[in-house]
Amino acid sequence: MKRVRLDRWASQLQPPRNPRLQVQRCAFSHETTTLPRRRETEQQRQYITQTQWQCQRRTVSSKRKASTATALQEEGNEVEADTPEPSSGAKKPPTGPSPLYAPSHRLAARSAKLAALHARLSLPPKLPLQTLARCLVDPSADPRTDYNNAPFAILGQDLLGYHTTEHLTCHYPRLPMSVLFAAQYAFVGEATLASIRAEWGVEVVAAPGVEVDAGLLQLKRQVPGNSIVEGTGRRVKDMPGVRVLGARLGGGRRNAEWNYRRGVSSRVVFDDEFGDLIGGEPYAGAQLSTSASEDGSAVEADEADGTTSTPPNLPQSPDDTEATTVSDASASFVRAVAGALYLHAGAAATKTFHRDHILSRQLDLHTMFNFTHPTRDLSRLCAREGFEPPVARLISETGRLSRTPVFVVGVYSGDNLLGEAAGASLNEGRVRAAAAALRSWYLYSPSKVEIVLPSDVEGMAAGKGKVWKPQVIDVGEIVT
């Protein structure tokens, strides 16, 4: 008969402990130090709310995926798990002192989900399954750079952003900046990439752990902002300690000042590729620039060039990381696949990936315009370009004295029709026609034969096929 190991059995014979009352800790963690008091209560609160939320939303499938470490009610004070127990996968004990927070790369080859994903996306064999498994690990699940997808995501974001921008700039050289930002977001923004992740059929874990399947997206889920914090009557989003938007490492905007107005031009330098404020800190513990009025006594660690020399205080375990949303983590995953593809398979494969998954999506650019004074803008445009001033003329009409008249108005520059539209009143027709004229100007696209993307003649692609042609460079939109 096998010897009964009472020290392990005892926990399972007891009734399941209430997760609300205990801080969760990974059974395989080697940490013996206790967390500081203040952080523990905050963590506890966060976890309590988190598990509370999970209890409400748990379905059968997610139960299977949930970390089994929570089922083994750890006794953090009694027994510290010195040696990790052999799990279902045959994992060798690590030679170096590096705990695992996500499935080991050795299990990647055994995961059916992962192999199916690899095949479904038609990824080249040069991209190994182990790297694809690493792409599925969000930094909130494992903060160490060697184990998560952060470097791939950064590279992938740069690649996808570059290819999208060059596509938009070469195909629509006259697009206004605000529309350009919006189009960039529509193609490679967070929401789009999140829906791409869902379309790919990648599922998300309820909580990350070592024993979950390697083909699932691992992240530490953020508590929804609308959920009530345990013990108080307030919602999470209303609790103090909200990040300041626009504060940025190494000299950023003075966005908090009352007399500062954020314009469109400065977004190119300060904000991200979508023109949005870079939210809060790029990582926990980052140095932030403060406005001159605030930091009277604050020590400015910034050097003269605006950069900080102190290395960042990075989290070392998932307990310290900030939780993210599924949307954020999905976007990171898709970007990470692009980045990993570049590293393993090269620039051409990444460009093909971008074409197949990003550019294949349809976007109606003509719906993304918002004109406040189209007649004024059209008049300025004609003045700038040296056209004759625009004149609105009634082309046809019907039902003038009825309840539903229709006036078809055209805006002419001399004898040339710039734009035409129908409206319920004469004025509406005129305004709509001017807007149509502006849209037709801004949405100008050169013929496909003339378009050569900058990356078509870059690097390895330089020798093959495409001959470079200078692209149309427009002076800029009408400043409204």
Place this chain on the structure above:
Amino acid sequence: MPPARTSSLCASCATALHSQAPSTSHAGLRTFTTTAAHQSAPAQDQPRWKQTPPAMKMAFRLRPRPNQPEWKVNDQQAPLDEMYDSFVGHAGEAAKGQTGVESIKGRDLLPEEVKWLAITHKSFDHGRRGFNDRLAFLGKRIVYLQTSLALLRSPTAAPQVFTTKKERKNENMNIFHHPALAGTENLTAFSKAQVLSPSRLARLAQSYGVDRVVRWKPKKAENLKGSGVETVLAHTVYSIIGALAMQRGGEVAARTARERILQPLGLR
């Protein structure tokens, strides 16, 4: 005897009117389609970068001049060409063999209008002569990508492939090692932000002489830093890269970004 002037103008505006000679602008109006009858170019037709479109400005100035020193920018071709030569350096060699490229100096890689457009900020002349926002947007994407790639190429502490027995003993079995993944630990948001902060780019731009040719209008001429000169210079650096990309292709732009921006900032 009543003064001989219109009663709707105040005294200061009237003096301003009298002191200004009315400018006669006879710039011909272009027609929209090219199939229209060809109009002979008027005598004083200037390049687009040189003049505000005449239809966009009043024939005379009504409001009095503001009480601040007038901000003047460069309008000579020579300093601009020198700046481009100094900026592009030898990176123009990647453009050899392209049609229409006689020499690979920076000044010859771009046509005149594009050269001026790339250094024109939106604040100049109220944006009537065009501005470089779109070029800067593209250029920034190129510079960011090249920065990431350069960071990946930077030397790392831990090797990716283990050959000696001693190295194998120290190898961490939990990390998947692959030669293609060398340098990924260098690529973080912190390192990128360190390399590409606007103030560093502004100093680099100053070293190339961009601040002497950039066309913009500061809020306060006596406080350029408070008016955002660093932002404008960083913006202009990006837009020059973008202009090179649109005019000469991705290879020239990437090479310029690598050799003329990242290398001086410390990344090979």
